[in-house]
Amino acid sequence: MQKAGFNIVRMAEFAWVNMEPEEGRYEFGWLDEIIEILGKRGIKTILGTPTAALPPWTLRKYPEIMVQTPTGQRLTWGMRKHNCFTSGVFRLLSERITRAMAQHYKDNPNVIGWQTDNEIGGHPMCYCHSCRANFQDWLKNKYKTLAELNRAWGTHFWSQGFGDWSEIVPPDKFDEHNPHTCLDWKRFFSWLNVRFQKEQIDILRALCPNQFVTHNFMGLFSEINYYDLAEDLDFVSWDNYPVSGKPDMTNNYNAAMAADVMRGLKRRNFWIMEQTSGSHGWGTLSRNPRPGEIRKIALQQFAHGAEAQVWFPWRACTVGREQYWHGILGHDGKPGRRYQEAAQTARDLHTLDEHLKGTTVRADVAIIYDYESVWALSFQPAYDENKYHQVIGRYYQALRRAGINVDMVRPGQDLAGYKLVLAPDLYIVRDSLASQIDAYIRNGGVFLADGRFAVKDETGLCHVRTLPGLLAEALGIEIEEYEALRGGIEYQIEEHLHRAPVTRTAIHYADWIKPTTALVLAGYTDWHMQPYAALTRNQCGKGAGYYLGTIVKEPAFYDALIRELLESAKITAEITAPEGVEVSTREGAGKKVLFLVNHTEQCQTVNVPAGKCEVLRNKTTGSAIELAAYDVAVIRL
Numbered sequence: 001m002q003k004a005g006f007n008i009v010r011m012a013e014f015a016w017v018n019m020e021p022e023e024g025r026y027e028f029g030w031l032d033e034i035i036e037i038l039g040k041r042g043i044k045t046i047l048g049t050p051t052a053a054l055p056p057w058t059l060r061k062y063p064e065i066m067v068q069t070p071t072g073q074r075l076t077w078g079m080r081k082h083n084c085f086t087s088g089v090f091r092l093l094s095e096r097i098t099r100a101m102a103q104h105y106k107d108n109p110n111v112i113g114w115q116t117d118n119e120i121g122g123h124p125m126c127y128c129h130s131c132r133a134n135f136q137d138w139l140k141n142k143y144k145t146l147a148e149l150n151r152a153w154g155t156h157f158w159s160q161g162f163g164d165w166s167e168i169v170p171p172d173k174f175d176e177h178n179p180h181t182c183l184d185w186k187r188f189f190s191w192l193n194v195r196f197q198k199e200q201i202d203i204l205r206a207l208c209p210n211q212f213v214t215h216n217f218m219g220l221f222s223e224i225n226y227y228d229l230a231e232d233l234d235f236v237s238w239d240n241y242p243v244s245g246k247p248d249m250t251n252n253y254n255a256a257m258a259a260d261v262m263r264g265l266k267r268r269n270f271w272i273m274e275q276t277s278g279s280h281g282w283g284t285l286s287r288n289p290r291p292g293e294i295r296k297i298a299l300q301q302f303a304h305g306a307e308a309q310v311w312f313p314w315r316a317c318t319v320g321r322e323q324y325w326h327g328i329l330g331h332d333g334k335p336g337r338r339y340q341e342a343a344q345t346a347r348d349l350h351t352l353d354e355h356l357k358g359t360t361v362r363a364d365v366a367i368i369y370d371y372e373s374v375w376a377l378s379f380q381p382a383y384d385e386n387k388y389h390q391v392i393g394r395y396y397q398a399l400r401r402a403g404i405n406v407d408m409v410r411p412g413q414d415l416a417g418y419k420l421v422l423a424p425d426l427y428i429v430r431d432s433l434a435s436q437i438d439a440y441i442r443n444g445g446v447f448l449a450d451g452r453f454a455v456k457d458e459t460g461l462c463h464v465r466t467l468p469g470l471l472a473e474a475l476g477i478e479i480e481e482y483e484a485l486r487g488g489i490e491y492q493i494e495e496h497l498h499r500a501p502v503t504r505t506a507i508h509y510a511d512w513i514k515p516t517t518a519l520v521l522a523g524y525t526d527w528h529m530q531p532y533a534a535l536t537r538n539q540c541g542k543g544a545g546y547y548l549g550t551i552v553k554e555p556a557f558y559d560a561l562i563r564e565l566l567e568s569a570k571i572t573a574e575i576t577a578p579e580g581v582e583v584s585t586r587e588g589a590g591k592k593v594l595f596l597v598n599h600t601e602q603c604q605t606v607n608v609p610a611g612k613c614e615v616l617r618n619k620t621t622g623s624a625i626e627l628a629a630y631d632v633a634v635i636r637l
Contacts, residue, residue, distance in 0.1 A: 001314070002041040004339065005346030009038060010273060010310050013048025013118045014080070016097060017055035026100045039110035046310070047101060047111055049200050051094045052118040053080040058093060065090040068128035070172035075124065084126040085192040086134040091199060098200045102207040113212035115273060116200050119239065120193050120215060121224035127170055136165045138188050152459035153180040179379045180460040186375040190225045201232045216273035219258030220389050225371040227410050230265035238262045239274035239312070242297060244286045249580065252599045253397045254389070255297070256582065259304035261369055264408035269305045269360050274312035278326030278338055285324050292630030294338060295345045296597060299632040302352065303584035303595035305361045311342060348616055355615050355636055358589025363405040364571045366418040367392060370411045373427040376460055382452055383484035383509040385551070391425045391450070398558040402566065403573035403583035412436065420446045420569040429454035434470035441474045442541030446569040449475065450548040451482070451509050468547070475545040476518030476538030482511045493534045493552065495522035497560040504557050506534060511549030518547070521564070535561070544568055577606050581627065592637040598627040612637055
C-alpha cells in the first residue's frame with residue numbers, strides 16, 4: 001500500500017462480532033495493532049460503525065430484532081441488514097457499540113473519520129407490531145387528526161375511512177394498495193433510516209469532534225431520501241461500480257449522473273468510499289475492467305467533484321459471500337495489472353492535488369431530482385416504461401454529450417443561480433414549488449418540464465386543475481387528455497429544431513397538448529393528433545418555458561432539444577469533443593481545470609486550447625490532444 005502511494009484505508013464496517021464477541025465485552029486490540037502498523041507507514045484510517053451485520057449472539061438473545069415479513073415470519077439470520085429499525089433493543093445495541101468504538105478511538109491520531117453503518121437503505125421493510133405502532137405514531141405527528149389523514153389519503157374511496165389510528169396498517173403490495181398510504185410508508189421507512197443514522201452521529205459528534213463523519217451512499221439508489229440522510233454528515237461518500245454491464249456510454253453517464261446527485265445532496269464535493277478495483281459479484285462475476293479502465297473510472301469521479309477515494313477491496317476475500325468481489329490484489333495477494341494501474345492512479349491523484357484544491361464543479365444547468373416523485377411513480381407510473389432514471393437520463397446524457405456541467409438539486413432549492421433548469425418526471429409538485437418555478441421563468445430563467453409534470457400534490461392527491469396546473473400560464477399550454485402508447489402504438493412527430501423539419505417517433509406516452517400562447521416546436525402528423533403539440537416553447541416575462549409531452553425514440557432528438565435549450569439560455573460549452581469523450585470542468589480558488597475522459601476503446605483526438613498545462617503529462621498543450629483507449633487528460637485552463 002505504501003509503495004503504491006496509498007494514504008488512507010477504511011476498516012471494521014462489518015466487524016461487530018470481532019469487536020464485541022459477547023454482549024458488553026469489547027476487544028479492540030487486534031484493530032489497534034492494524035491501525036498502528038498502517039499509521040507507521042503514513043496511512044490513516046476511517047472506521048465504519050459495524051451495525052449492518054449482526055453478531056450471532058444478538059439473535060440468540062434478542063430474536064425480536066429481526067425483520068418480520070408481511071406474513072408474520074421473521075427473517076433467518078445469516079445475511080446482513082436484516083434488523084428492525086423500530087426495535088429498541090437493536091437501537092440500544094447499535095448505540096453501545098458505536099459509543100464504545102468512539103470512546104476508544106477518539107484520541108487516536110491515526111483515525112481521521114467515521115463511516116456510519118454501511119449502505120443504509122438496503123434493508124427489507126419490517127412489518128412487525130412495533131413498526132406498525134411506530135408508523136401510526138408517525139402519522140399522528142404528521143396529520144394531527146384522523147379527519148386530516150382521511151382527507152389526505154382519499155379514504156372515502158374503497159371504503160377505507162379510518163375511525164381509529166390503530167386501524168391503519170402498512171401497505172405490502174405497492175401496485176395495489178392506496179397510493180397515498182404507500183407514499184407515506186416510504187417516507188416513514190426513509191425517516192427510520194435517517195433517525196437510526198442520526199443516533200450514531202450524535203454519539204460520534206459528542207465524543208470525536210475532531211474526526212469527520214460520512215456515509216457510503218449508493219448513487220442512484222432511491223429507497224431512502226438521500227437529501228435527508230446527508231443532512232447531518234460532514235460530507236457525502238458513495239460506492240461506484242459501473243462495470244456490471246458491457247462497456248457503453250449509458251453506464252458511463254449513469255456513473256457521472258450518480259456523482260452529480262451525490263455532489264448535490266449537500267451542494268459540496270464528495271468522496272468515493274468504495275471504488276471499482278476489479279470484477280465483482282456474490283454468486284456470479286461481472287466483467288473484468290479492461291486495461292486502463294480502473295484509472296479512467298476513478299478520474300471520472302474527480303471530474304465530477306470527488307475529493308478522495310478508497311478502493312474496495314484491497315484484496316479479494318478467500319471466504320464468505322463476497323469471495324468474487326475482486327480487489328486491487330487477487331486471492332493470491334500478488335501485485336499484478338490492477339495493482340500497477342491503481343498505483344499509477346494514486347500517483348495521478350497526488351499530482352492533481354494542488355490543481356484541484358479549492359475547486360468544485362460549477363454548473364449553469366440544474367435538474368430537479370426528487371425522491372418523492374420516484375416513490376409515487378413507482379406505484380403509478382402511468383406508462384410501463386416510466387423509469388425515473390431513464391427519463392432523466394435522456395436529457396442528462398444529451399447535456400453530457402454537449403459538454404455541459406449539470407447540478408442535481410432538491411425541489412425547493414434556490415434556482416436563481418442557474419440559467420437553465422429541467423424537471424423531468426417531476427410528478428409531485430407542491431404549490432410553493434410551482435410558484436417558485438413560475439417566478440424563475442418570469443425572472444429570466446429557461447425551464448423545461450415533460451410528461452406527468454405536476455400531476456399530484458404532496459400527499460399524492462391529483463391536483464384539481466387542468467394540467468400543468470399553476471404553470472399553465474408560464475408554459476402557455478393546457479393538457480386536458482393524455483394516454484399511454486401500449487401494444488406497439490407509435491405516433492409520428494415533425495420537429496422544427498434548428499434546421500428543416502425532421503420526422504421523429506413518439507413512443508410510450510403522449511400528452512394531448514393544446515397551446516394557448518406557446519409556440520409549437522414539434523407536432524404530431526397522425527390525423528387525430530394533428531391539433532395537438534408534442535413540444536412547445538413559451539415566452540413568459542424575461543424567460544421561457546418549454547414542455548415536451550412525449551417520449552421520443554431517437555436520441556438525436558434530445559441532442560437537438562438540448563441545443564435549443566442551451567441557445568435559449570445563452571450557455572456555451574468549454575470545448576466540443578468527439579463522441580465517447582466526456583468533458584467536465586472544475587473551478588475555484590482562481591483555478592479552472594478541464595477533464596477529458598475517453599470512455600471508448602479507440603484513440604480519440606480532441607481540439608483543446610493551446611499553450612495550457614496538461615497536468616498529468618506535464619506538457620504544454622498544442623491545438624489538439626491524443627487520448628488512447630480509456631485515457632484521461634487534465635488541462636489547467
